[in-house]
Amino acid sequence: MIENVRQVVTTQALYRMPYYIQQLRVLQEQRIETVSAPKIAELLNLNEVQVRKDFAAVYSAKGKPKTGFNVAELLDSMEELLGYNNSDEAVIVGAGSLAHAIMTHEGFQDYGLKIVAAFDTDADRIGTDINGIKILAADKISNLCRRMKIHIGIITVPAYRAQVVCDQLVAGGVLAIWNFAPVHLSVPDHILVQNENLAASLAMLSNHLKQALGAEA
Amino acid sequence: MIENVRQVVTTQALYRMPYYIQQLRVLQEQRIETVSAPKIAELLNLNEVQVRKDFAAVYSAKGKPKTGFNVAELLDSMEELLGYNNSDEAVIVGAGSLAHAIMTHEGFQDYGLKIVAAFDTDADRIGTDINGIKILAADKISNLCRRMKIHIGIITVPAYRAQVVCDQLVAGGVLAIWNFAPVHLSVPDHILVQNENLAASLAMLSNHLKQALGAEA
């Protein structure tokens, strides 16, 4: 029995992939056909060995000594890996201004994310639509996810509501959750929660400023 | 000469702080006065030693064996550390729907972030305002930042515009940048770039789905 031995891509490497993709696209627009790891490392301010390892993890693409890597092939491999070609369907819960921004952001289609329904508890919002996506009553979450075989749920509700919503999504068979609420969500082991904690990012900014400005005092 | 030897808080620990704060607030609402590290660890699905170390990094607060930590004191220390009490002023560049969501999100005020001006290149937007914040012409970035001593810049422009905007912010004396554009930004060493790369988050979701669903095949 042949195991699928494709090298596992680490979490950190996965985070870097979109930066490689973006940079490779720029190079492609400039009609540059090959690029070396040291060059990419310089452009993205990374270590060249790290770049080479990340590239190696993207299966098919192989580099040539002295020449480097084929830009187009590398780009294809990465886009394939990140699923930019096949679209995943998602629902979004909490139809506030953040949800609005996410739903109207055309870019996500390119990244293989397709939002097919939105949910809210606000009676005034239910029945309306944003960018062509219908807003439904929140009590229909589980049913709709199960019926439509939705695997991604996006949470943009207030913190105190997030766990309840999360449980409903999981009950509906969702396998991955993109959580914008600033709370820890408890989920079964096989479910991935990707936290987009803006409060945590602000903590970084604030801490840096304190250091930078405090140093003068 | 006495050095400031306050234990440095690691990047990872800083990321966890908002979760501690959120959890501590919930406990406080329940009139719970003390809490142990193992309890918090259980609630947030973390290791108890890690929780204790994180708490230790927050200076003043000390735990008592058998009792644990004082919720109110711990909360105060953390909010102080993250600058929730003193407000940092920021400008936002790119007045699209994401900027709109950020500007109308009242929560950021509580986190100590105050957006005082927005910039755009679109003549139709310039002169209007969002949530009471005036939208100004993008060529005024450096001047305004310098004049108002703004230290935080938020970038929500398209990828191809981000580096130019970043340079203008840095020229205006900004020390920390919150970057929502999916590109690497080159900045001098003393400037912090906090990337909020939604494409990278999507990469995580997509990869997890591939694993979870692919395993069946």
Place this chain on the structure above:
DNA sequence: TAGATTGTTAATCGATTAACAATC
């Protein structure tokens, strides 16, 4: 007291970086 919990030192783990032989 006994035992839960703290704080700290030591061991482990994972990711990054350095060193180096292979190759075009």
Place this chain on the structure above:
DNA sequence: TAGATTGTTAATCGATTAACAATC
């Protein structure tokens, strides 16, 4: 060929976790 660049093995670094004595 010489030298830039690749791919890989070994060393380093930082963060997490385990082990354990101190304490209320």
